Amino acid sequence: MRIVVLALDGLFDTGLAVTLDSLGAANKLAARLPGATPRFDVTVVGVRKRVRSGHGFAIPVQPITPNLKPDWVIVPALGTTTPDLLIPALARADVRQAIAQLQQWHAEGALIAASCIGTFLVAEAGLLDHRQATSTWSLAPLFRQRYPNVSLDESRMLVASDIGVTAGAAMGHLDLALWLIRKASPELATLVSRYLLADIRSLQAPYIIPNHLAAADPLIQRFERWARDHLKEGFSLQVAANALATSARTLQRRCQEVLGKSPLAYFQDLRVERAQSLLHGSGLDLEAIAAEVGYVDGATLRTLLRQRLGRGVRELRADLR
Incomplete structure (x- = not known):
């Protein structure tokens, strides 16, 4: 070759x-x-x-x-x-x-x-x-x-x-x-x-750091800060847009242009990042971590972690030791 x-x-x-x-x-x-x-x-x-x-x-x-x-x-x-x-x-x-x-x-x-x-x-x-x-x-x-x-x-x-x-x-x-x-x-x-x-x-x-990507755009940066304060809550595009004094359509468009994904998908990224942090240092079990990031049970969080990161909970905990 x-x-x-x-x-x-x-x-x-x-x-x-x-x-x-x-x-x-x-x-x-x-x-x-x-x-x-x-x-x-x-x-x-x-x-x-x-x-x-x-x-x-x-x-x-x-x-x-x-x-x-x-x-x-x-x-x-x-x-x-x-x-x-x-x-x-x-x-x-x-x-x-x-x-x-x-x-x-x-x-x-x-x-x-x-x-x-x-x-x-x-x-x-x-x-x-x-x-x-x-x-x-x-x-x-x-x-x-x-x-x-x-x-x-x-x-x-x-x-x-x-x-x-x-x-x-x-x-x-x-x-x-x-x-x-x-x-x-x-x-x-x-x-x-x-x-x-x-x-x-x-x-x-x-390896992606969500807040680094958010810093590329003022509206997305504000959305990121708002989202981190509301991870325990169910996500609503309209509620998020109202809190940021913008329209749902504008927030949706800017997320797609800057991040290549929907506001909900980015919100889930932040949940995953927070869950990783808690898996590492909190000592909480999976059910408690799921509640901290807004999921009703550990099974839902386990599935999301596998989909987003390609690793299960046991592997993630082993990686972070």
Whole structure:
């Protein structure tokens, strides 16, 4: 498999390192498996001759030449973690050149893989339009605002589509690399996972911080504060809207635009977050925790936790020890 890693100035050091280390480990461990095992021919390229990482380390890059025909192109994240840094970075000349190169490679048949903020470059190229994708959960409101034609689901760690695959925040680079290895050889991916003490995670949901997302919009931030004070009560969209001096329609629309979900779904997110906190430190049993977050019994809460986080109560308590 011919893989090109597209390196840009100011990229996230760990994202690049974990990608290269994972694929390098796969090549070394392939010899331990019987039969013909695929290898990964990895080339790090840059649109500039000299590229430095976010921490200022020089990255040895190869030039992009016409005879470079990758099967996959990996786009590591830029080290810009806030909208005020990311938006200007997307307008940089080298970034715009990289986006044009992604479009060309895609037109020539290459598949595109990106994690975290790297997904913004793929979206800028228009390659995610009318497709499902994921991205770093912390910038999901900006992603939705900037790319309304993309069906974003930041609760998922990996989303594959016909153009390639997108992955979630920061260490999603590792999940992405393991996914690529598994696509070539499930046996090799299992071996690499064991050596790295890592495996593909299906969800970002357990890591999402709801109030961080709410801070992207004043109305949603006010809704979040109101909701936390009323978790024990049954949710009413009209009651919430009245309390915030807005209309139910406006609250519904803003939640969808900023969070990609309904006010009720976000209210349930806050219940789940509070329940996780109580599972960790309160000493309460599940029935008492359910009452604290507005559910009539523990079974309902147990089902919601499994649906939202992909883990049961026993697993969550074990994770938090």
